[in-house]
Amino acid sequence: MENLKKLLDWLKAFPAWARIVIIALAAAILAVISLTSCSATAKMRRSGVHIDTVRVDYIIRSRNFESF
Numbered sequence: 001m002e003n004l005k006k007l008l009d010w011l012k013a014f015p016a017w018a019r020i021v022i023i024a025l026a027a028a029i030l031a032v033i034s035l036t037s038c039s040a041t042a043k044m045r046r047s048g049v050h051i052d053t054v055r056v057d058y059i060i061r062s063r064n065f066e067s068f
Contacts, residue, residue, distance in 0.1 A: 011019050041061050048054035 011022065014022065043059050043061075045057045045059060046054055047057075
């Protein structure tokens with residue numbers, strides 16, 4: 001909480017246009033990190049009721065955005 005107060009005080013020292021630029025840059029950086037941090041996602045899907053009849057599918061989905 002104290003760090004958040006320090007950050008807000010630091011931001012208030014800048015003019016309004018500079019605050020908007022700083023916040024926009026931070027949002028853009030976070031968006032880029034979240035889109036490029038993982039190249040693939042994986043999940044498991046199970047179906048069946050007994051150990052002998054359970055089917056486990058491991059599904060891998062590529063997050064390669066260059067292929068679009």
